[in-house]
Amino acid sequence: MKVEIHGLENIPRNETVIFTSNHQSMLDIKLSLAYIPINFSFISKDSVFHIPILGAYMKSSGHIPIQRGEDRKAYATLLKAIKQLTAKGKSLVVFPEGTRSEDGRLGEFKRGISLIILKSGKRVVPMAIYGSNQFMPKHSLLSHPGKRFIRISFGKALDFDYSRTDREYTIYVTDKIKSAVSNLLQL
Incomplete structure (x- = not known):
């Protein structure tokens, strides 16, 4: 497997940020751990925390479980977690799609995600992982080894008007982040 990294210079080293990445495979978690050069935690669906060994690791490493389908509870959990993490100097990695892609798109x-970003006041570093779905596709516990190419790209940090949380602006923020990730996938 060949891994190519682009844009490491775009990751601020002196502040906590929120990384927003596409999600193609369980391998994305391992790739993030290996190639993001600053201290961070993941937000992950709570069922991952019940998987033997992986769940124990997630808990002990300070990653954040979230119950999908309970939007208000999840939102409150995220805001609290972001405040705790940033107080500890940890950044956050989120997968705004909410699940892995079936086909890599x-x-x-x-x-x-836009409400969380705006309430946190943290800059966003868009991130794109290309090719991990070929190595370990959704619904597969086993990898498909072979000659595989993976590219991880980090975009320039994005700033927003953190005083606004109206519906129109949250839609704009979501679209802006998605567009930035999409552009990185095209590199």
């Missing part, structure tokens, strides 16, 4: 981003 970029899915719709959940609008809730």
Whole structure:
């Protein structure tokens, strides 16, 4: 497997940020751990925390479980977690699609990510992982080894008007982040 990295210079080293990435495969988690050069935690569906070994690792490493389908509870959990993480100097990695892609294409981003970003006041570093779906596709516990190419790209940090949380602006923020990730996938 060949991994190519682009845009490491776009990751701020002196502040906590929110990385927003597409999600193609379980391999994305391992790739993030290996190639993001700053301290961070993941937001992950709570069922991952019940998987033997992986769940214990997720808990002990300070990653954040979220119950999907309970939007208000999830939102409150995320805001609290972001405040705790940033107080500890940790950044956050989120997959705004909410699930892995079936075919490697970029899915719709959940609008809730924009509210979390705007309430947190943190800059966003768009991130794109290309090719991981070929190595370990959704619904597969085993990898498909062979000559595989994976590219991880980091875009320039995005700033927003953190005083606005109206519906129109949250839609704009979500679209802007999705567009930035999409552009990185095209490199």
